Amino acid sequence: MNSAILVDAVVLAAVLEADLGHHRKIGKFRLLRPLVIAAGIIPLFLKAVTTHGNGFSLEIAAASAGVILGLVAISLMTVYRSPKTGKPVSRVGLAYATLWTVVIGARAAFSYGSTHWFSHSLTTWMTQHSVTGAAITDALIFMAVTMLLTRTIGLALRARHVAHLGSGNAAPALQTA
Numbered sequence: 001m002n003s004a005i006l007v008d009a010v011v012l013a014a015v016l017e018a019d020l021g022h023h024r025k026i027g028k029f030r031l032l033r034p035l036v037i038a039a040g041i042i043p044l045f046l047k048a049v050t051t052h053g054n055g056f057s058l059e060i061a062a063a064s065a066g067v068i069l070g071l072v073a074i075s076l077m078t079v080y081r082s083p084k085t086g087k088p089v090s091r092v093g094l095a096y097a098t099l100w101t102v103v104i105g106a107r108a109a110f111s112y113g114s115t116h117w118f119s120h121s122l123t124t125w126m127t128q129h130s131v132t133g134a135a136i137t138d139a140l141i142f143m144a145v146t147m148l149l150t151r152t153i154g155l156a157l158r159a160r161h162v163a164h165l166g167s168g169n170a171a172p173a174l175q176t177a
Contacts, residue, residue: 005111007041008104011144015100015151022091023082026159034152038145055135062139063146069103070150079158081165088159103147107140 014037018030050056076096082089114122114136126133 005108007141007144008108008111010037010041011148012100012104015148016097019077019090019092020097023084024090024092026079026088026090026155031152031156034148038149041141041145049138050132050135053131054129055131055139058131058135059139059142062143066143066146066148067150069099069143070147070154073099073147073151074154074158077155077158079155079162081162088162090155090159104144107143111140 014033018024018033024030050059073096076092076099078091079088080091081087125131126136
């Protein structure tokens with residue numbers, strides 16, 4: 001579970017550093033960095049991905065939750081054409097930072113709690129449902145990675161849409177919230 005906490009810290013730092021604030025340039029580096037992070041996380045931290053049974057269901061559910069949370073995150077982001085450069089930029093605020101912090105904090109609390117607060121209850125549940133510790137760790141990592149990738153894909157699509165809205169600087173902001 002410690003690997004899940006490390007993944008959470010890396011994801012939170014990368015997302016907040018890249019996104020927090022106004023007029024954040026949407027360039028290749030900003031869109032490629034999460035892909036590089038995901039490519040590094042997956043081989044380093046995934047144990048043995050479960051391909052059947054309840055462990056597999058847990059991994060799928062966590063990845064699905066990551067997609068949903070990534071969509072919520074992108075809905076809290078405004079993407080618009082910069083009045084200075086005419087290129088797509090983004091703006092996020094407290095709600096966006098709070099979402100990422102709460103989600104990642106909850107995953108980290110679960111990881112810590114699984115060892116220190118409720119290990120006996122969790123072990124009992126895992127035994128009753130034939131779920132390994134590796135499946136739980138992998139599920140938490142899948143959730144973090146899919147949330148990050150969904151946010152990145154959504155950002156890229158919205159930036160592309162804004163870039164193609166015309167050549168004038170008066171293009172409206174694209175916000176789904």
